[in-house]
Structures are given as C-alpha cells and as structure tokens.
Amino acid sequence: xxxxxxxxxxxxxxxxxxxxxxxxxxxxxxxxxxxxxxxxxxxxxxxxxxxxxxxxxxxxxxxxxxxxxxxxxxxxxxxxxxxxxxxxxxxxxxxxxxxxxxxxxxxxxxxxxxx
Amino acid sequence: xxxxxxxxxxxxxxxxxxxxxxxxxxxxxxxxxxxxxxxxxxxxxxxxxxxxxxxxxxxxxxxxxxxxxxxxxxxxxxxxxxxxxxxxxxxxxxxxxxxxxxxxxxxxxxxxxx
Numbered sequence: 469x470x471x472x473x474x475x476x477x478x479x480x481x482x483x484x485x486x487x488x489x490x491x492x493x494x495x496x497x498x499x500x501x502x503x504x505x506x507x508x509x510x511x512x513x514x515x516x517x518x519x520x521x522x523x524x525x526x527x528x529x530x531x532x533x534x535x536x537x538x539x540x541x542x543x544x545x546x547x548x549x550x551x552x553x554x555x556x557x558x559x560x561x562x563x564x565x566x567x568x569x570x571x572x573x574x575x576x577x578x579x580x581x582x583x
Numbered sequence: 584x585x586x587x588x589x590x591x592x593x594x595x596x597x598x599x600x601x602x603x604x605x606x607x608x609x610x611x612x613x614x615x616x617x618x619x620x621x622x623x624x625x626x627x628x629x630x631x632x633x634x635x636x637x638x639x640x641x642x643x644x645x646x647x648x649x650x651x652x653x654x655x656x657x658x659x660x661x662x663x664x665x666x667x668x669x670x671x672x673x674x675x676x677x678x679x680x681x682x683x684x685x686x687x688x689x690x691x692x693x694x695x696x697x
Contacts, residue, residue: 472626499683508592510673510687511627518683526684558626562683569615569634569677569685574626 472575487546491559500542505556549582587676589688602661606674615677616657622670669695
C-alpha cells in the first residue's frame with residue numbers, strides 16, 4: 469500500500485512566521501502535490517512537483533513555496549504566515565500520467581492554524 | 584470551461600438502505616472521473632475511477648458509479664449503507680490541459696442513521 473506521511477497532524481503558528489510542512493511518500497512516485505482544503509471549496513492545488521527539484525505552480529500559489537530535494541520528500545513553505553492561510557493542508561503523490569490520469573494517494577493532512 | 588458539480592452538500596440515509604450521491608461534470612472532451620472518500624481527520628482515499636473503459640465502474644467497499652455521457656453524470660451508488668460509510672465524498676474530473684491536474688467537487692457529506 470502507498471503510504472504518504474505528513475509530519476504534523478496539527479500545527480499552530482503566529483502571523484509572520486515562516487512555516488514548513490513536510491510530506492514523505494514511500495512508493496517511489498514521481499509526482500507529488502500540495503493542496504489546501506477549505507469548507508465548501510473542495511481541494512485547491514497549491515504546487516505540483518513531477519521530479520526532484522522540478523515544480524509547477526498550481527491554482528493558488530501566492531504566499532507559498534515548495535522544495536523537493538529528494539524524490540520521496542516534498543515540503544510546503546509559508547514564507548510569512550497570515551491568518552487567511554489557516555486551513556487543512558493535504559499532500560498527495562502519484563505515478564506519472566503518460567497520457568492518462570493516475571489516481572492520487574493522500575496523506576492524512578495537517579490542520580494549520582495561524583494566530 | 585471544465586467543472587464538476589455535486590448536487591447535494593448533505594445526504595442522509597438509514598443503515599441498510601441504498602445510497603445515491605449525485606455528480607455532474609462539464610467537459611468538452613472525454614475526461615477521467617474519480618470518486619474519493621474522506622473520513623473524519625483523514626486524507627482522501629480513492630473509491631473508484633473511470634478512464635473510458637466500461638461505463639459501470641466498481642470500486643471498493645461495495646460502491647459503484649455509472650458514467651453517462653449523454654447526461655454528463657457520474658453518480659455514486661451503493662445498494663446498502665453501512666454505518667462506516669459515513670464520510671465526505673468527492674467527485675473529481677481530470678483537466679484537459681494537464682496530465683495531472685484534477686478538478687474537485689465541493690463534496691457531499693453522507694450521514695448514516697442507525
């Protein structure tokens with residue numbers, strides 16, 4: 469079974485802090501994703517990485533950056549946390565598409581509160 | 584533009600009765616479609632996927648969905664609800680402009696009454 473592990477289930481930070489969310493997958497997947505989930509809005513893609521050191525912006529990248537130094541690890545960085553970044557953050561991984569959409573495997577999420 | 588609409592934000596059923604969660608999509612090409620389930624304080628888990636093979640797709644835990652192109656629908660069904668089915672369900676459609684980007688519906692919360 470694919471396992472995607474997010475380092476923290478709950479996190480409380482202060483406005484202006486630099487925040488790191490970590491994600492590790494154990495299935496050698498090329499693709500990794502960061503989403504945020506807000507009530508009534510479903511999931512929105514923040515960033516995507518298709519290989520080590522490669523990244524693409526998703527639909528809502530503003531205020532975020534990412535790092536992928538190793539294939540199994542994908543980090544989301546809030547450069548200067550703000551209260552509107554309080555949310556549930558979900559990491560996912562998948563095989564490369566190669567013309568078809570592969571299902572994504574999700575971690576259990578990090579519930580981040582910015583005070 | 585592509586979109587996915589889950590027609591009910593909440594559905595309530597009694598244990599042992601059928602489940603129907605409705606999903607309509609809008610796409611100018613033949614998309615891939617997925618249903619995911621999210622239990623409280625958990626990530627999303629894939630229930631089933633449609634990728635242009637059989638129109639009736641069977642998934643895990645007794646769920647199935649039927650792709651109806653003429654109705655642009657991909658409704659999720661289960662013959663008999665179990666208490667453990669209480670969760671939030673997301674209908675998801677692939678984006679034509681990307682081999683990896685997905686569009687998530689806003690979710691349907693399923694409540695199962697004893």
